[in-house]
Each structure stands twice: as structure tokens, then as C-alpha cells.
Amino acid sequence: MRKERGLLIVLSGPSGVGKGTVRKELFSQPDTNYEYSISMTTRQPREGEIDGVDYFFKTREQFEELIEEGGLLEHAEFVGNYYGTPLAYVNETLDAGRDVFLEIEVQGAAQIREKAPDALFIFLAPPSISELRERLVGRGTETEDVIAKRIATANEEVEMMNLYDYVVENDEVQNACDRINAIIMAEHCRRERVEKRYLSMLKGE
Numbered sequence: 001m002r003k004e005r006g007l008l009i010v011l012s013g014p015s016g017v018g019k020g021t022v023r024k025e026l027f028s029q030p031d032t033n034y035e036y037s038i039s040m041t042t043r044q045p046r047e048g049e050i051d052g053v054d055y056f057f058k059t060r061e062q063f064e065e066l067i068e069e070g071g072l073l074e075h076a077e078f079v080g081n082y083y084g085t086p087l088a089y090v091n092e093t094l095d096a097g098r099d100v101f102l103e104i105e106v107q108g109a110a111q112i113r114e115k116a117p118d119a120l121f122i123f124l125a126p127p128s129i130s131e132l133r134e135r136l137v138g139r140g141t142e143t144e145d146v147i148a149k150r151i152a153t154a155n156e157e158v159e160m161m162n163l164y165d166y167v168v169e170n171d172e173v174q175n176a177c178d179r180i181n182a183i184i185m186a187e188h189c190r191r192e193r194v195e196k197r198y199l200s201m202l203k204g205e
């Protein structure tokens with residue numbers, strides 16, 4: 001029997017909204033049924049970040065080679081650094097029938113919308129821009145200058161939220177996780193219904 005291709009789930013939203021926090025919480029749940037695609041970046045590792053766990057850390061030369069070779073599903077330059085999704089891992093995992101979860105910024109999500117319009121697009125939104133700023137400052141990983149650039153970019157990014165299938169407010173981490181799990185479950189049910197309808201149409205029922 002033909003194996004159903006997995007679902008590509010794209011979680012996007014401004015820097016500091018809590019994408020990583022929500023994603024880690026989702027993946028800490030024992031019944032999580034999707035795989036996380038580890039991104040590549042040219043940014044310097046933050047304290048405690050591990051190569052191959054948080055990111056695959058690359059030089060600009062290595063990253064540009066990957067772009068040339070067509071090794072990335074999408075990539076973007078964000079506040080001075082490259083970020084991108086390895087293509088082979090995503091394809092192999094989806095082909096094996098497993099769902100893949102991407103946590104990326106909005107330019108990359110827009111590229112995936114072009115290449116894989118049947119992916120599920122979720123925008124994680126902050127309660128307000130001032131709360132977003134507080135979260136970025138509170139995280140304490142960027143300089144004031146970089147925080148200012150990320151906030152300026154966030155103002156443009158929130159304009160894009162109407163292009164997404166769903167907008168989830170990250171007020172409380174657990175609420176956001178519950179909403180995302182419900183959206184993914186509903187999407188699977190919708191796809192199953194469409195597939196059944198299509199098969200019965202083919203059989204002439």
C-alpha cells in the first residue's frame with residue numbers, strides 16, 4: 001500500500017515571540033508525532049547552544065556553497081546572518097510518512113509557500129510589540145543594537161500574518177502549544193476526509 005507523505009508544518013513569527021520555547025515544549029510531550037528539522041546558520045553559537053542540536057553552525061562560505069548546490073529548501077538573511085532548512089532531511093522524512101516541523105522566520109516561510117503550498121503555515125504572534133521587546137531583552141542573548149534591528153524587522157513581519165493558515169497568540173506557552181496541537185490534528189482529519197472523498201470519486205462511488 002502507498003505510504004502517505006508526511007505533513008510539513010511551518011511555525012513562523014517574529015524573533016523573540018517564543019517560537020523556540022513553544023517548539024521545545026511541544027517536543028517535550030511524549031506523544032509528539034512529528035520530527036524537528038534542525039536549521040543551518042552562520043550566526044555564532046550562543047552560550048549553551050550545541051552544533052547539530054540547536055543548529056548546524058556553518059561559515060558563510062560553507063552556507064553559500066550549500067545554496068549553490070541546491071541543498072536548502074529555503075534560506076534567508078536575517079539581521080546579518082544566513083539561516084536555512086536542509087532539503088534532504090525534510091524530503092526523506094516526509095517521504096517516510098513522518099510530519100516535519102520547521103521553526104523559521106517569515107521570508108523563509110514565504111519561499112516554502114511557493115514551493116510547497118500544501119504545507120501548514122502557523123504564525124506565532126506576540127500579545128504586543130512592547131511584550132515582544134521585553135521578551136527579547138529578558139532573554140539576554142542579543143546586544144541593544146541587535147534587539148533594535150530585530151524589533152524593527154518584527155514590525156514588518158507582523159504585517160505578513162494574514163498570509164498564514166492560522167495565527168496563534170503566544171500569551172501563555174501551554175495555551176499556544178494546545179492550540180498548535182489542535183490545529184495539526186484538525187489538519188490531519190481534513191486531509192483524511194479529502195483523500196477518502198477523492199478515492200471514492202475514483203472508484204465512481
Ligand SMILES: Nc1ncnc2c1ncn2[C@@H]1O[C@H](COP(=O)(O)OP(=O)(O)OP(=O)(O)O)[C@@H](O)[C@H]1O
Nearest residue numbers: 015016017018019020021135138139170171172173
Ligand atoms: N508565553 C510566553 N510568556 C512569557 N515569556 C515567554 C513566552 N514564550 C517565550 N517567552 C520568553 O521569551 C524569550 C524569547 O523566546 P524564544 O527564544 O523562544 O523566542 P523565538 O521566537 O524562538 O526567538 P528567535 O526567533 O530569536 O529564535 C525567552 O526568554 C522565553 O523564555
Ligand SMILES: Nc1nc2c(ncn2[C@@H]2O[C@H](COP(=O)(O)O)[C@@H](O)[C@H]2O)c(=O)[nH]1
Nearest residue numbers: 015039040075076083084085103104105108
Ligand atoms: N528562514 C529561516 N529562518 C530560520 C531558520 N532557522 C531559524 N530561523 C529564524 O531566524 C531568526 C533568528 O534566529 P536566532 O536563533 O538567531 O534567534 C528566528 O526568527 C528563527 O526562527 C531557517 O532554517 N530558515
